[in-house]
Amino acid sequence: MNRSKIVSAGLIFLALSFVVLPQAPAAPDSFEKVRDRDGDGVIDTWTTYDSKGNATAAAIDQHKDGKPDYWKYYRNGKIYKREWDRNFDGKPDLRVLEENGRLIMTQYDNNFDGVFEKTVKAPRKGSVVNVKTTNEP
Numbered sequence: 001m002n003r004s005k006i007v008s009a010g011l012i013f014l015a016l017s018f019v020v021l022p023q024a025p026a027a028p029d030s031f032e033k034v035r036d037r038d039g040d041g042v043i044d045t046w047t048t049y050d051s052k053g054n055a056t057a058a059a060i061d062q063h064k065d066g067k068p069d070y071w072k073y074y075r076n077g078k079i080y081k082r083e084w085d086r087n088f089d090g091k092p093d094l095r096v097l098e099e100n101g102r103l104i105m106t107q108y109d110n111n112f113d114g115v116f117e118k119t120v121k122a123p124r125k126g127s128v129v130n131v132k133t134t135n136e137p
Contacts, residue, residue, distance in 0.1 A: 030056065042066060065087055087112050 035045040044061040054077060059068035069085040085091035093109035107116035
């Protein structure tokens with residue numbers, strides 16, 4: 001490729017880099033509100049609402065580092081999923097699934113690689129669970 005073609009290609013690239021493409025508008029069916037719950041001047045809660053004003057999700061900074069480390073997800077006004085970031089790397093590593101306020105299962109990512117390796121299902125309502133401790137024969 002000769003020098004004039006390289007210069008022409010560079011000028012075209014430079015011109016295209018200044019073209020402003022229209023951005024997609026924010027989803028019309030949801031909006032977010034932020035709050036400083038403890039009054040320290042730092043945002044610590046981000047809540048997403050649907051078009052009817054019902055909360056669909058909340059992210060909360062409990063560790064006081066400006067990043068969420070606890071999340072709650074709502075369906076029909078009730079929490080159905082909670083997640084925690086126990087090592088404060090920005091990714092959830094503990095998840096609890098609920099149905100109508102009842103625990104369904106807990107999931108753990110104990111090596112913090114982004115994959116939940118362990119799942120513990122809650123016992124069914126009315127079922128008997130035998131628990132042994134180390135001091136029992």
